[in-house]
Structure formats: structure tokens, C-alpha cells
Amino acid sequence: MVYLTRIEHFNAAHKLYNPNWSREQNEVVFGKCANENWHGHNYELYVTVKGTPNPDTGFLYDVKKLSIIIKDKVIEKIDHRNLNIDVDFMQGKMCSTENLAMGIWNELVPHLPSEIKLHCIKLYETASIYVEYYGE
Amino acid sequence: MVYLTRIEHFNAAHKLYNPNWSREQNEVVFGKCANENWHGHNYELYVTVKGTPNPDTGFLYDVKKLSIIIKDKVIEKIDHRNLNIDVDFMQGKMCSTENLAMGIWNELVPHLPSEIKLHCIKLYETASIYVEYYGE
Amino acid sequence: MVYLTRIEHFNAAHKLYNPNWSREQNEVVFGKCANENWHGHNYELYVTVKGTPNPDTGFLYDVKKLSIIIKDKVIEKIDHRNLNIDVDFMQGKMCSTENLAMGIWNELVPHLPSEIKLHCIKLYETASIYVEYYGE
Amino acid sequence: MVYLTRIEHFNAAHKLYNPNWSREQNEVVFGKCANENWHGHNYELYVTVKGTPNPDTGFLYDVKKLSIIIKDKVIEKIDHRNLNIDVDFMQGKMCSTENLAMGIWNELVPHLPSEIKLHCIKLYETASIYVEYYGE
Amino acid sequence: MVYLTRIEHFNAAHKLYNPNWSREQNEVVFGKCANENWHGHNYELYVTVKGTPNPDTGFLYDVKKLSIIIKDKVIEKIDHRNLNIDVDFMQGKMCSTENLAMGIWNELVPHLPSEIKLHCIKLYETASIYVEYYGE
Amino acid sequence: MVYLTRIEHFNAAHKLYNPNWSREQNEVVFGKCANENWHGHNYELYVTVKGTPNPDTGFLYDVKKLSIIIKDKVIEKIDHRNLNIDVDFMQGKMCSTENLAMGIWNELVPHLPSEIKLHCIKLYETASIYVEYYGE
Numbered sequence: 075m076v077y078l079t080r081i082e083h084f085n086a087a088h089k090l091y092n093p094n095w096s097r098e099q100n101e102v103v104f105g106k107c108a109n110e111n112w113h114g115h116n117y118e119l120y121v122t123v124k125g126t127p128n129p130d131t132g133f134l135y136d137v138k139k140l141s142i143i144i145k146d147k148v149i150e151k152i153d154h155r156n157l158n159i160d161v162d163f164m165q166g167k168m169c170s171t172e173n174l175a176m177g178i179w180n181e182l183v184p185h186l187p188s189e190i191k192l193h194c195i196k197l198y199e200t201a202s203i204y205v206e207y208y209g210e
Numbered sequence: 211m212v213y214l215t216r217i218e219h220f221n222a223a224h225k226l227y228n229p230n231w232s233r234e235q236n237e238v239v240f241g242k243c244a245n246e247n248w249h250g251h252n253y254e255l256y257v258t259v260k261g262t263p264n265p266d267t268g269f270l271y272d273v274k275k276l277s278i279i280i281k282d283k284v285i286e287k288i289d290h291r292n293l294n295i296d297v298d299f300m301q302g303k304m305c306s307t308e309n310l311a312m313g314i315w316n317e318l319v320p321h322l323p324s325e326i327k328l329h330c331i332k333l334y335e336t337a338s339i340y341v342e343y344y345g346e
Numbered sequence: 347m348v349y350l351t352r353i354e355h356f357n358a359a360h361k362l363y364n365p366n367w368s369r370e371q372n373e374v375v376f377g378k379c380a381n382e383n384w385h386g387h388n389y390e391l392y393v394t395v396k397g398t399p400n401p402d403t404g405f406l407y408d409v410k411k412l413s414i415i416i417k418d419k420v421i422e423k424i425d426h427r428n429l430n431i432d433v434d435f436m437q438g439k440m441c442s443t444e445n446l447a448m449g450i451w452n453e454l455v456p457h458l459p460s461e462i463k464l465h466c467i468k469l470y471e472t473a474s475i476y477v478e479y480y481g482e
Numbered sequence: 483m484v485y486l487t488r489i490e491h492f493n494a495a496h497k498l499y500n501p502n503w504s505r506e507q508n509e510v511v512f513g514k515c516a517n518e519n520w521h522g523h524n525y526e527l528y529v530t531v532k533g534t535p536n537p538d539t540g541f542l543y544d545v546k547k548l549s550i551i552i553k554d555k556v557i558e559k560i561d562h563r564n565l566n567i568d569v570d571f572m573q574g575k576m577c578s579t580e581n582l583a584m585g586i587w588n589e590l591v592p593h594l595p596s597e598i599k600l601h602c603i604k605l606y607e608t609a610s611i612y613v614e615y616y617g618e
Numbered sequence: 619m620v621y622l623t624r625i626e627h628f629n630a631a632h633k634l635y636n637p638n639w640s641r642e643q644n645e646v647v648f649g650k651c652a653n654e655n656w657h658g659h660n661y662e663l664y665v666t667v668k669g670t671p672n673p674d675t676g677f678l679y680d681v682k683k684l685s686i687i688i689k690d691k692v693i694e695k696i697d698h699r700n701l702n703i704d705v706d707f708m709q710g711k712m713c714s715t716e717n718l719a720m721g722i723w724n725e726l727v728p729h730l731p732s733e734i735k736l737h738c739i740k741l742y743e744t745a746s747i748y749v750e751y752y753g754e
Numbered sequence: 755m756v757y758l759t760r761i762e763h764f765n766a767a768h769k770l771y772n773p774n775w776s777r778e779q780n781e782v783v784f785g786k787c788a789n790e791n792w793h794g795h796n797y798e799l800y801v802t803v804k805g806t807p808n809p810d811t812g813f814l815y816d817v818k819k820l821s822i823i824i825k826d827k828v829i830e831k832i833d834h835r836n837l838n839i840d841v842d843f844m845q846g847k848m849c850s851t852e853n854l855a856m857g858i859w860n861e862l863v864p865h866l867p868s869e870i871k872l873h874c875i876k877l878y879e880t881a882s883i884y885v886e887y888y889g890e
């Protein structure tokens with residue numbers, strides 16, 4: 075078993091705001107992250123897959139093809155977007171890094187080829203905060 | 211003459227959108243950066259000042275005090291904000307990294323102590339794009 | 347189960363010196379790390395906690411509160427300190443990165459809220475050396 | 483159990499080229515990585531070992547000695563080399579990052595002292611691609 | 619005057635070898651960099667241009683268009699190539715980082731639009747070596 | 755004219771403490787940096803030299819030889835040392851990053867070969883603070 079990781083980037087706006095709460099309560103809980111006019115981040119996305127290298131290529135899976143899948147199925151939906159408004163798979167959820175990492179996992183899984191299995195989604199929100207999700 | 215640089219961070223939303231143009235023209239010129247629902251970045255701000263070290267302290271200027279000035283006069287206005295809507299010194303300007311760097315220069319200059327002179331504002335928008343402004 | 351990591355920094359002096367050994371033996375074993383006048387590092391501390399996101403916030407735990415706990419309970423004791431002299435939880439131990447990581451684990455565990463569990467302490471001593479401790 | 487990681491670097495040339503295939507097929511599968519005149523990378527190698535710290539030193543194992551073993555047994559063979567031509571342990575294998583990580587594992591294991599066990603070889607080929615191998 | 623920098627990457631093979639010298643002399647002067655079977659690097663290229671922001675866009679020049687020019691006119695010729703063999707503008711020159719930076723300058727200058735001027739080519743060969751060229 | 759930069763590292767202890775002042779005044783001015791038991795840093799040193807590449811080698815100067823000069827004449831004196839106590843060229847000076855950068859300049863200049871000229875000493879004290887000195 076070998077693990078292969080591809081790192082991609084996207085830039086998005088979001089806010090942390092629970093619509094069931096008053097604006098005051100949102101500010102108490104989320105502070106400046108609740109700014110109603112949004113803020114944003116350069117997210118860094120680590121996608122780790124696992125499997126056995128193919129003896130003909132030496133590859134677990136062609137990392138350029140993996141990059142294309144990640145871009146087509148995930149980055150396209152979230153890059154230069156507003157995570158609260160524009161992203162179908164985040165509708166009705168709080169736009170935390172935790173939920174975004176889990177959402178990305180669910181988007182990606184159906185599109186990976188059978189020779190590899192998704193192992194981990196790691197998502198940096200800033201240079202000092204990241205989340206990891208292993209699918210369970 | 212010695213140069214001292216302090217690096218600070220802020221996270222903000224923005225869009226590139228010229229209000230004098232149609233939405234179509236904005237999309238032609240700015241592409242996905244014109245997304246009307248905003249996107250955002252983790253900006254990295256390098257503030258370089260110059261001067262002569264004080265023999266009693268060895269300091270050009272206390273870098274912790276420099277950090278406080280940058281935070282009070284600049285970061286406070288732009289961190290977790292929408293650059294197009296929330297920031298007084300960007301009103302009426304396109305929210306490009308170029309204009310933001312020049313705006314930060316103008317905000318900072320009046321608040322620096324006399325023993326140091328602002329030398330450069332360097333601003334990373336993403337890990338592969340940055341702008342430098344030397345005040346002229 | 348989701349994993350959330352917060353990265354903090356501290357700067358400290360230390361030496362590697364076993365008081366039960368002669369100075370010569372310390373120099374043989376630890377080389378220049380045994381310099382009796384100390385040396386120091388910019389340590390980078392990764393604290394990883396695990397748990398289930400709260401549906402109301404999307405958070406495993408508010409990462410700003412996690413940062414405050416780390417700063418109050420750990421960084422405050424070790425930042426700008428001499429690890430051999432100034433730090434209560436390193437008394438009587440060799441000041442290696444291994445022991446420091448384990449010491450930080452023990453300091454932090456009693457102060458974490460019940461909704462999260464400490465998963466890993468990862469500690470960079472230099473850009474090319476780090477230690478990880480998972481509590482057992 | 484504590485995990486200690488040492489990071490080393492090497493610069494090497496390689497190509498991805500299956501000698502059992504035509505040049506056309508190699509180009510279809512490997513694209514510009516099949517360039518017959520080679521290309522190259524700055525590889526970044528993370529070697530993680532595990533064990534219990536020695537109470538006399540606080541060390542799992544002296545990281546400078548670990549570095550010497552990695553350099554003598556691995557880096558010496560692959561740094562400023564052509565991975566396809568010059569490296570004995572890559573003969574007859576595709577020069578993928580996957581195979582290189584597994585080859586490095588096998589080279590290193592016999593030379594580690596009994597007090598530590600090899601846990602992981604992590605190998606960055608570029609800043610956005612890395613492979614991890616845990617020996618099974 | 620504002621300075622805008624775009625960072626691009628390429629991976630290439632090369633060797634340092636003066637064909638007018640014996641193999642022995644090449645090894646004395648260039649050491650392992652003279653390995654006749656090549657070695658390689660992940661180069662990091664910083665292209666800095668200068669000019670005045672356009673008031674309609676806030677841009678010195680559209681950084682995405684700048685990236686396309688760099689890729690079309692420079693990266694295309696050197697990425698996944700052998701610098702000694704495959705690159706027209708390095709023919710007859712020693713493949714040092716110094717010469718490569720100057721060669722990239724000369725390749726790029728004729729293709730930049732009139733509103734910007736090339737200011738600096740900065741080229742990292744490894745994480746601890748880089749060269750800067752300002753055109754004179 | 756081409757500029758060549760070599761990056762080296764060293765780890766040192768220091769304190770900011772003016773012996774002409776009371777301990778209280780030192781604490782007011784320098785805060786926790788005045789801790790009498792020292793603290794320390796992983797310093798990152800950028801040495802930039804300038805000159806004209808030699809047509810036979812393509813080199814401004816052999817960067818490995820430059821590295822040896824820096825290590826022999828500077829790093830040897832400051833790595834794993836106490837900057838206030840152990841370093842001859844810092845005697846009688848405040849151990850600020852400003853003074854250290856200027857001191858390194860003066861140590862290095864007499865040992866550089868005639869074909870290159872020292873252009874800049876850039877010294878990172880932490881990831882968010884650095885000083886540059888150009889010799890005048």
C-alpha cells in the first residue's frame with residue numbers, strides 16, 4: 075500500500091453565520107468571522123489516495139489525471155466562489171473548514187477510479203489552521 | 211542605513227468589478243475574479259522600514275511596536291473584511307493588489323515614528339502573485 | 347471523526363546536557379548542542395485534536411479558543427524562556443524535542459474541553475527535524 | 483512511542499519511460515515526463531522512525547547520526563544522479579516517486595540501529611506531489 | 619511605479635560541464651554537478667515587471683495574461699527538458715543558474731506588452747540558492 | 755551584473771539586555787526578550803553577492819565555495835552559540851538582529867574573493883521579522 079498526495083489551491087469567500095441565530099449571537103460566537111459582508115481565504119487542499127503501484131507505469135494512478143479529477147469535480151465548484159452562496163454541496167451547512175473538508179470528500183469519492191481509494195482530505199484555511207478527514 | 215521588515219497577515223473578501231462597465235465586460239476582463247458573490251484571499255503583508263539602529267537598544271525601532279502600529283492602523287481595517295464594501299481607503303478604487311498595496315502605504319505613513327521611514331509595502335495575494343510599492 | 351490542527355510558535359533557549367555526566371562526555375554525546383552557554387530555536391508546535399463537528403457552528407471546537415488554551419497553558423510557560431531552567435514541566439528531564447513534545451502533551455490534556463480529544467503533538471525544532479507524540 | 487522525522491534533500495534527473503513500449507505509447511502515457519533527454523527534480527525526503535526515548539539523552543536516537551545514515555546509505559546513491567541509469571536499487575523499475583519511496587525504504591531498513599524502527603518514507607517530487615510508504 | 623511579480627515553476631535536467639575541458643577538469647571544478655548522466659532541479663522562477671496601474675482595472679497588467687506569456691515563451695521551452703540539449707537559447711552556454719536567468723530575461727523581453735517593463739528575473743535552483751538579474 | 759544568493763542557517767541563544775540599565779528598565783524596553791536566562795532562534799541568513807559570470811564556468815562564483823566561506827568565517831562563530839557571550843564580533847554590542855546583520859557583513863567582507871562583491875546580508879530572526887543591510 076502506497077499513499078499519493080496531490081495539493082491544489084482555491085480562493086473563496088465565506089462567512090460563519092448561523093441563520094437560526096440573531097446577528098448578536100452570531101457575533102458572540104463567531105466574532106469577526108461573522109462579518110455579514112464576507113471575508114475569504116486562499117485554501118490549500120491535500121488529496122491523499124492509496125493503492126498499489128501499477129508495475130507498467132510505477133504509478134498508483136497518474137497524478138496529472140488525479141489533478142484533473144480534483145479540478146473538474148471540486149475546484150471548479152469552489153474556486154473564486156462564495157462558499158455560502160455559490161456551492162451546491164455546502165447548501166444548508168455551516169461553512170466551517172470541517173464541513174468543507176467533509177463536503178469535498180463526498181464530492182470526490184464517486185469520481186475516483188477503482189484502482190485507488192480516497193484516504194484523506196486535508197484542508198488548510200490559513201497557514202496555522204487545517205482540518206483532516208478520513209471518511210469516517 | 212538598515213532595513214527592517216515585519217510580516218503580518220489578513221484574510222479578506224473582494225471582487226474585481228468596474229461599476230462603469232456592464233457585467234459582460236467585467237467578466238471578459240476579470241474572468242472568475244468578477245464573481246458578483248465575491249471570493250477572497252489570505253493576504254501576506256511585508257512592511258519594510260529603514261533607518262539607523264539606536265545604540266542603546268540595537269533597534270531601528272521596536273518591531274513589536276511596529277507590529278502594533280500596522281495592526282491598529284491597517285490590519286484592523288482590512289482583516290475579515292470585504293475590501294470593496296468595508297474599507298474606507300479603498301472606496302472608489304478597483305480592489306486590485308496594486309491599489310491595495312498603495313492604499314496601505316498611504317494609511318501607514320502618517321503613523322510611523324520619526325526615527326524610521328517607510329521603504330516598501332510588499333503584498334502577496336496568493337503564493338504566486340505579489341506587488342511591491344516604494345511610495346513613488 | 348474530524349481532526350483539527352492549530353499551529354503556534356515559540357522561541358526558546360536550551361542545551362542538551364546530562365548533569366550525571368562529565369563535560370567531556372556531554373560533548374562527545376551532544377556535540378555543539380552541549381554548549382554550556384546555551385543555544386536556541388524557533389519551535390513550531392502543531393496541536394491536533396479530534397472530535398465531531400457541532401451542527402450549530404460547524405466547528406469541532408472554536409479554533410480561536412483552542413489557540414487561547416495552547417497559549418495560556420503551554421506557550422506562556424516556554425516562549426522566550428530557557429527550557430532547562432525556566433520551565434516547571436521540564437525539570438529533571440533532558441531538554442530534547444522528544445521530551446518537550448511529551449511534556450507539552452501532558453500540560454495540555456487536562457485543559458481541553460470534553461468535546462475534543464488531544465490526538466497529536468507535533469513539534470518542529472528546526473526546518474529539518476520534528477517529533478510527533480500521540481499520547482502512548 | 484515517539485516518532486522522529488529527519489528531512490533531507492537530493493537533486494536528480496529521471497524520465498518516465500517503459501522500455502517495453504514504443505516511444506509513441508510512452509508519450510501517450512507519460513506526456514512530457516517521457517522526454518528522452520531527461521528532466522529532473524529537487525526531491526525532499528522525510529524519514530520517520532519510531533521508538534522510546536533513552537532517559538540518559540532524551541533522544542529516540544541522535545538525529546545527527548540518523549542524518550549520517552540517510553546520507554551514507556541513500557542520498558549518496560541518488561543525489562546529483564540519473565535515477566534511471568546511475569542508481570543500483572532502481573534498476574529494472576519504473577522511476578516513479580512511488581517506486582523511489584519504496585526503494586529508499588528497502589535501502590534504509592538494514593542500516594538502522596535496533597533501538598529505532600522505520601515508520602514512514604515520505605517523498606516530495608514537487609511542491610504539490612508527494613508519496614508516503616509505511617513498509618507494507 | 620508599482621512592481622508586480624508572478625512566480626512559475628519548471629522541472630529540468632542539466633549538468634555543469636565545459637566541453638573544452640577534460641572530464642577530470644570538469645570534475646575538479648564542478649564536482650558531482652558534472653555527472654555525465656545529468657541531474658535536475660525544480661526551478662522556481664520569479665518574473666517582476668514594473669509600470670503604473672491602469673485606473674479602469676487597477677492592474678499594472680493582467681497577471682493571468684502575464685502568466686500565459688511566461689508559460690508560452692519561456693516555460694514551454696524549458697519545463698521537463700534537458701537544459702544542455704533541448705533549449706535553443708542555452709546552446710553554447712554553460713547551464714548555470716546565472717546564465718539561465720539571463721537567457722530567460724532575453725527570451726521574455728520581446729514579448730512583454732508596452733505598458734510594462736521587465737524589472738527582474740529571480741531564479742531559485744534549490745531552496746538555498748537563487749540568482750537575480752536586472753537586465754544590465 | 756548578476757546577483758547570487760546563498761541561504762544558510764544557524765541556531766543561537768541571546769537576550770536583549772542593556773547592561774547600563776536596571777533590570778526593570780530592561781524589562782520595560784525589551785519585555786520577555788530581556789529574560790535573563792536567555793531565549794533563542796533559528797536564524798536564516800541570506801548572503802547576496804554580485805559580479806559578472808565567468809564564461810568558462812557560467813558562475814559568478816562557485817556557490818559551494820561561497821557556502822564554505824560563510825560557514826568557516828561566520829556560521830562557525832555563531833551556530834549553537836550564545837550571541838551575547840560566545841561571539842567575538844558581538845562583544846559590547848546589543849544583540850539585536852540589526853547589529854547581528856551588520857556584524858556578519860563585517861566578518862564576511864574581508865574573506866570574499868576579488869571577483870565578487872558583497873551586496874546584501876538579509877537575516878530572518880523569526881518567520882515574520884527580518885533585517886537587510888547593504889553595507890552603508
